[in-house]
Amino acid sequence: MSWNFWKNNRFIAGGVPLLAAALAASLFAGNGAVSSSQLWGLVTGRGGPDAIRVIFYQIRLPRTAACFLCGSGLSAAGLLLQEALSNPLASPGIMGINSGAGFFVLLAGLLFPPIYLLRNAAAFAGALFSAVLVYLIADRAGMSRAVIVLSGVAVSSLMTAGTNTIMTLRPESVSDKVGFSMGSLAGIDVRQIPVPALLIGVGILAAFLLAPGIELFVLGDETAQGLGLSVKRHRKLTVACAALLSAACVCLCGLLGFVGLIVPNTLRLSEGMSIRKKLLGCVLWGGSLVLFCDTLMRTLFYPYELPAGLLLSLVGTPFFIFVLMRRGIRGRRHD
């Protein structure tokens, strides 16, 4: 393998060991109740007390899986939104897609019996609703970068207001209020995982299929149409795919923000990566980011546990300002 090969694929090559380390840390990090060697012994077949077994298989493993799924899904959703709108500041959090999904999940919880499939369907409906709302507002007001972000902020505030109303009037509708609004992976139940996992898998596969067309957006709508892409339909499908991914994630981790902003913009530092490679990068790096954040927040302050979303906001807000200053907010969607 030539030097250039490694240089061009350094984010992928670096992402594999990173993800392996993140998975290991998430599964085997010790705390006051259980040590790393006890957990390791369990996996390597030396057995262990039943309590450890339960902790590992019922609590650790689902949580690790959920972290990885949310990290990958939200990063991929962010990448899709940024490419579809040619706007590096777009992400499921900022565009109000996460909060739309969250609001609809709580609303569905009030109106219907608690079925996981229904939760996911409601989340998708909410995510799509927000995306369409942002799109309609931005379409009316001119598709500039600033307008898209501002209409996202407006829709996000509206959805958050709805969520807060439900949480105030019916406090019992959310078990962990702070965790839900900040994004947390504490208390994940195994039964919660299969449907979102399937949806995230389908979403990322769909994104792989949409990727070559997404690649043409940057050339401008007219050029892309001339090359044989149905630009409007493809852009809608891309946003819908992002909504599906975000919705599935919200069902697992609540309103976890900034993942979809940080990861794709970091990958963008490596020029010339195709969208398919960037998607792979999102899976590796996004998964790692959430795994590390979650592991840190539950081990650092043991026996207390802070939501992973708190750390992500602390890191993510400066990152948002950095992207803003580097790329600027002016400029239309296409030159």
Next chain:
Amino acid sequence: MIELENFSAGYGGEVKIRVETMVIRPGRVMGILGRNGSGKSTLLRALTGILPYGGTARLDGTDLSSLSSAERAKRLAFLPQQLSPVRMEIGTLAAHGRFARLPFSKVLGEADREAVRKALVRTGLWEVRHRKVDELSGGEKQRAYLAMVLAQDAPYLLLDEPASSLDIACQIEIMDLLRDLAREGKGILITSHDLPQTAACCDSVCLIDRGLADPVVPASDLAGNRDRLRQVMGVSLVPAEKGIYPYVLDG
């Protein structure tokens, strides 16, 4: 051959261009002449499927509106006037020309790579295919996008002012390339507001007067119709004593 009849197109119900009849033939370069805002670009956009149109448009006998975006792109390539200075290698840009021809996986095959290589050689960019498009001069950028359109391998090319923003040497280079392509059988439609150049480089010309297309005339007849030229373009042509074009502008 592309045939238009009672063709009209515009934005949001407002008709910006009407064409009674027009035929674009393989092996020929047709020039669309008109002032800014006369509807030249609207015509090209409508033929590409970016805007809806009324009337009939047939491409080698097939109704244009019945083709999917990909099917249309295999037969008809379009290059808009505004080309983004994208941060992308020239080779990657040219490879995007194959989009409509790729299989479901959208991975380039051997034949696709060969078509891209040919297009890059043709436009003189093969040696510099790793350079980034946003670092190129205006003329090089135009050629890079032309390479993309050539890789598309469509029998018809619609080019919106392919030369207007370039210096004169680059303009002549591009027009020579288009002439060569026509000689090889491509049907080419270009828009322009450069009278002497269009008269010299095109086989036939269509004048567009504020959204209404005149009947197509041979390029050699263009200079003879002084009054109409003056009405539509504001200037006319007179034979040149010497120079690169056989006609010069007359105020």
